[in-house]
Amino acid sequence: MKPSSTTATGLLVALPALLALTGVLLAGVPSLAEAVALVALVIVLTWAAWRFAGERTNRLQTVVNLLEALREGDYGVRASGTARGDDFGDIARHFNALAARLQDEQRGLHESLQLLSKTLAALDGAVFAFERDGRLRLVNPAGERLLARPAQELLGTDAAMLGLAALFDVRSGDIVPHAFAGQSGRWQVGHASLRSRSQEGRLLVMQPMERALRDEEAQAFRRLLRVLSHEITNSMAPIASLVETLQGVLPTTGSPLDGELHEDLRHGLDVIGQRSAALQRFIGQYARLARLPPPQPAVVDVVAFCERVAGLFNDPRIRIAPGAALQLHGDRDQLEQVLINLLRNAVEAGGDSEVVLGWRRADKHVLVEVSDRGPGLPPSGNLFVPFFTTKANGAGIGLALSRQIVEAQGGTLELHSREGGQGAVARISLPLAAPG
Numbered sequence: 001m002k003p004s005s006t007t008a009t010g011l012l013v014a015l016p017a018l019l020a021l022t023g024v025l026l027a028g029v030p031s032l033a034e035a036v037a038l039v040a041l042v043i044v045l046t047w048a049a050w051r052f053a054g055e056r057t058n059r060l061q062t063v064v065n066l067l068e069a070l071r072e073g074d075y076g077v078r079a080s081g082t083a084r085g086d087d088f089g090d091i092a093r094h095f096n097a098l099a100a101r102l103q104d105e106q107r108g109l110h111e112s113l114q115l116l117s118k119t120l121a122a123l124d125g126a127v128f129a130f131e132r133d134g135r136l137r138l139v140n141p142a143g144e145r146l147l148a149r150p151a152q153e154l155l156g157t158d159a160a161m162l163g164l165a166a167l168f169d170v171r172s173g174d175i176v177p178h179a180f181a182g183q184s185g186r187w188q189v190g191h192a193s194l195r196s197r198s199q200e201g202r203l204l205v206m207q208p209m210e211r212a213l214r215d216e217e218a219q220a221f222r223r224l225l226r227v228l229s230h231e232i233t234n235s236m237a238p239i240a241s242l243v244e245t246l247q248g249v250l251p252t253t254g255s256p257l258d259g260e261l262h263e264d265l266r267h268g269l270d271v272i273g274q275r276s277a278a279l280q281r282f283i284g285q286y287a288r289l290a291r292l293p294p295p296q297p298a299v300v301d302v303v304a305f306c307e308r309v310a311g312l313f314n315d316p317r318i319r320i321a322p323g324a325a326l327q328l329h330g331d332r333d334q335l336e337q338v339l340i341n342l343l344r345n346a347v348e349a350g351g352d353s354e355v356v357l358g359w360r361r362a363d364k365h366v367l368v369e370v371s372d373r374g375p376g377l378p379p380s381g382n383l384f385v386p387f388f389t390t391k392a393n394g395a396g397i398g399l400a401l402s403r404q405i406v407e408a409q410g411g412t413l414e415l416h417s418r419e420g421g422q423g424a425v426a427r428i429s430l431p432l433a434a435p436g
């Protein structure tokens with residue numbers, strides 16, 4: 001209670017005695033009976049004034065406590081005595097209406113925050129919010145995965161230290177390739193300024209585009225392949241059959257033609273026949289990319305799968321690094337094709353050196369790895385682009401087809417240089433089979 005209100009209370013309580021004293025002084029000494037009646041009256045009035053002032057003080061103290069509770073954010077408090085007809089009844093009713101409204105707003109805010117945090121968690125785009133001084137204030141789970149560090153370690157760190165500052169120079173909406181600690185690929189960059197607690201901040205959103213772009217590219221490629229293979233096959237089939245007919249018509253002995261001319265003609269037909277057959281085989285290979293059937297996923301025993309594919313090579317250079325018994329979810333026949341391609345590439349790259357085939361579990365995925373000690377990967381971003389090859393007789397189809405197969409089964413295929421040594425590692429990641 002403030003001193004002024006304490007003084008007012010004191011004066012109110014002392015008022016009956018002061019009035020009695022003033023009366024005595026003005027009217028002279030009272031008789032005994034008058035004096036007794038006056039003292040009794042003063043006692044009763046003082047007691048009543050004291051009760052009245054005390055009750056008021058208590059009520060004011062209660063109002064102060066209630067307001068303090070609101071200030072502390074406890075919007076569940078309610079004042080009693082709303083039925084009273086005096087000022088305190090009014091105050092109680094207004095106070096309760098205010099507390100109920102604040103409680104509703106708090107509940108609404110809480111629900112919005114929960115919705116926001118759930119939405120942020122479900123986004124596959126990484127979201128980073130920075131304070132005015134460039135320190136990270138909020139990051140969603142996709143952002144943690146991108147930087148391969150938990151939020152506790154990231155929050156409060158400077159954008160430049162996180163390697164994100166340069167991304168604010170990229171025009172919002174542009175797609176750029178970028179390698180983060182946790183993931184690499186192509187990303188659509190989005191940024192905006194935001195205001196929080198009346199502070200200017202910045203928001204950065206990195207939307208993964210690699211998969212979508214790759215799907216789009218693969219689809220365009222498949223369309224092109226379909227048209228090309230259709231046209232080439234249509235042209236090659238009559239050429240091959242014509243060559244066969246001409247070869248049959250041309251007599252092997254007793255030709256009316258000059259000996260050398262006859263030989264040239266036969267040789268020419270042979271070459272046309274061979275090349276058209278080769279071209280048909282060649283285009284047939286690419287057509288597989290365009291006609292990849294939908295996968296038929298089932299539970300695949302990883303150990304048996306790896307041993308079987310390695311066994312097909314019957315090559316002492318291929319060594320299996322034994323791993324735990326695991327089961328993955330995928331189309332075994334198509335995955336065999338993938339592993340054959342990767343092992344073949346590794347053996348071809350490695351020369352006489354060893355190729356190691358291993359597998360392990362990583363969270364909800366099975367990783368199958370083929371590592372070699374060859375010269376390592378060529379410096380090109382096109383390894384997975386169809387037709388890309390650095391081999392004299394390569395078709396450049398193996399990796400493109402393999403990635404298409406693996407991604408159609410919910411997995412990923414990546415090629416890296418080997419850490420701590422020369423060579424390359426091909427890593428397939430596929431979903432672990434659900435138990436039971």
Ligand code: ADP
Nearest residue numbers: 345349376389390391394395396397398399424
């Ligand atoms: P191809 O084997 O017909 O060339 P791929 O699509 O399988 O087609 O491979 C494309 C290219 O990727 C290869 O030509 C080679 O340059 C590179 N490559 C693939 N695997 C490896 C590896 N293990 N080591 C080095 N380079 C590799």
